[in-house]
Amino acid sequence: MRIKFLIFLKSFSARLSRPQKILVLLLLVGGALLTGSPGLLSEDVSKVRENSWLRVQNVGDTPALVKVAHYGYDGEQVAAEICPSAACKSVPAGSGWTFFTETNDDLLTQFYGSTKITGDQPFVAVAGRDFMFSKDDGWYLLIGGDTYWLGASGSKVILPFVENVPEKYSRIHVNNVSTDTPACVKITYYREGEMQPSASEPETAEDGCPEGGYYLDPNESMLRDAISLPVDLGFSGMGIVSSHLAVRDGFTVSVREQAIAAAVDTISVEEDAFASYRGLSANETGRDIVLPVIEREASRADSDIESKWTSKFRIAPLNPTIPYTVSFRYSGSTGDGVEFEAEQEFLVEGALTCDQGSIGAEACLPDLLELPIGFSGTVRISSAESMAVIVQRSSSSGAYGDYRGFTSREASTQVVLPVVNKRLAPWGGNDGWSSSVHVQPFDGGEATVSFFYFSPELDANGLYRPMGRISGHQVFHQADDRFLPDDWVGSLVVVSTRPIVALVSLESDAFKGDPVMMYNGVSLE
Numbered sequence: 349m350r351i352k353f354l355i356f357l358k359s360f361s362a363r364l365s366r367p368q369k370i371l372v373l374l375l376l377v378g379g380a381l382l383t384g385s386p387g388l389l390s391e392d393v394s395k396v397r398e399n400s401w402l403r404v405q406n407v408g409d410t411p412a413l414v415k416v417a418h419y420g421y422d423g424e425q426v427a428a429e430i431c432p433s434a435a436c437k438s439v440p441a442g443s444g445w446t447f448f449t450e451t452n453d454d455l456l457t458q459f460y461g462s463t464k465i466t467g468d469q470p471f472v473a474v475a476g477r478d479f480m481f482s483k484d485d486g487w488y489l490l491i492g493g494d495t496y497w498l499g500a501s502g503s504k505v506i507l508p509f510v511e512n513v514p515e516k517y518s519r520i521h522v523n524n525v526s527t528d529t530p531a532c533v534k535i536t537y538y539r540e541g542e543m544q545p546s547a548s549e550p551e552t553a554e555d556g557c558p559e560g561g562y563y564l565d566p567n568e569s570m571l572r573d574a575i576s577l578p579v580d581l582g583f584s585g586m587g588i589v590s591s592h593l594a595v596r597d598g599f600t601v602s603v604r605e606q607a608i609a610a611a612v613d614t615i616s617v618e619e620d621a622f623a624s625y626r627g628l629s630a631n632e633t634g635r636d637i638v639l640p641v642i643e644r645e646a647s648r649a650d651s652d653i654e655s656k657w658t659s660k661f662r663i664a665p666l667n668p669t670i671p672y673t674v675s676f677r678y679s680g681s682t683g684d685g686v687e688f689e690a691e692q693e694f695l696v697e698g699a700l701t702c703d704q705g706s707i708g709a710e711a712c713l714p715d716l717l718e719l720p721i722g723f724s725g726t727v728r729i730s731s732a733e734s735m736a737v738i739v740q741r742s743s744s745s746g747a748y749g750d751y752r753g754f755t756s757r758e759a760s761t762q763v764v765l766p767v768v769n770k771r772l773a774p775w776g777g778n779d780g781w782s783s784s785v786h787v788q789p790f791d792g793g794e795a796t797v798s799f800f801y802f803s804p805e806l807d808a809n810g811l812y813r814p815m816g817r818i819s820g821h822q823v824f825h826q827a828d829d830r831f832l833p834d835d836w837v838g839s840l841v842v843v844s845t846r847p848i849v850a851l852v853s854l855e856s857d858a859f860k861g862d863p864v865m866m867y868n869g870v871s872l873e
Contacts, residue, residue: 405439406469407872412467506630517614519615520610522609533592534560534561539699561594634757637753639726658705682721692713748862768840771827791847852868
């Protein structure tokens, strides 16, 4: 099995190693207090700190030199880290390393900005943000994040869920990814169901932006929150971040030369809840999208937390100014085995929200039809127009969880998951951090699946685990795998005989609040 795996490792490395250095943009904060956010949590915000972390997985075939550069809000570099160094070794092939802003002494409290990673081997990364605070009944943790890769930036980024409603609001992070060229950035907001913008910013072009936009220097970031969002209270819809012609020192920077990235946080005003997703670049939209986890008051089979989850998802068209037809196919069952299937088609204008807790058209189902209580399953969405989809999950205990809908381009026979864990105890003996992996053939059929786990504690060539044949989908719990050690964090590559998608859930039952985070696996093909 070792010989077979070494061949596999070299094969996916060859696919990704075309650029010898890969840059990934991550929007991060370090030690920031929650200021300027009305109603955010029920606690004294001076006691709540927000921090970020990022995990980098080397998907090359030799140990990687990894450089991490942190840039402030204004785009100036303020700190750097490197592996190998006194703090870390070269990142082994197939394995990963986690960088924490909280433990970086060079980052001041209140740091807000971005982080870029450079590696001499191809890699992918997961970036997370968390809030931590204490109450009389114990420690609370709120966490969210997403995967990042080189293709996650572009001249147009779609934000399917943007909200400013009484119970929650969005916080939008935008960054000029370029290290040496400026960008002129506009943000356009569309209310759900409307093809004309509700708002667009800036109203007046800044210097250096002859076609309009905010002028962002290389690496510069901007932030929109409940105070600075230019939409009315009650707004629920989508956003588009776009770049436009820029001029610096008499030289023109075309749209094609610019690259921007964005991320959106969803923050509850009424509950201790938080989720985050990465904006989708135009080349990440698709016409055939699979949502592997859709629920209505369902108890999660991959969760130790006693709660019932209900989802809703929003479709954001790449071009919201034209109507489009979209079809849905629901398939799943309840906890007691009652199967449910349904199909529906709509002519849609603008963004569309499908709420699995509703009935008929509001749930994107036929009239008067609703999902059964306890439903857990999948949805396939098809359209002749390109679209992006975000699933927003909420639990009966108030927790949130977001993930991006999977396009056919993301389906792969080799999928990398940069962080998985088993009963991990990173903070003061608070154990219970475990992951689960939802694996699904993109076409809903059957596939034979193998897992390859990586970490310094395991064999250098990875721990091979044959998972067998799956039909439809299957959830694998790392806490149940007796071959993995306890108090463990590592990386995982899923290999399949047919194209699959993989969705990871990270959670801990040692914290109150919202200790749940989901992220999409990344295709290696």
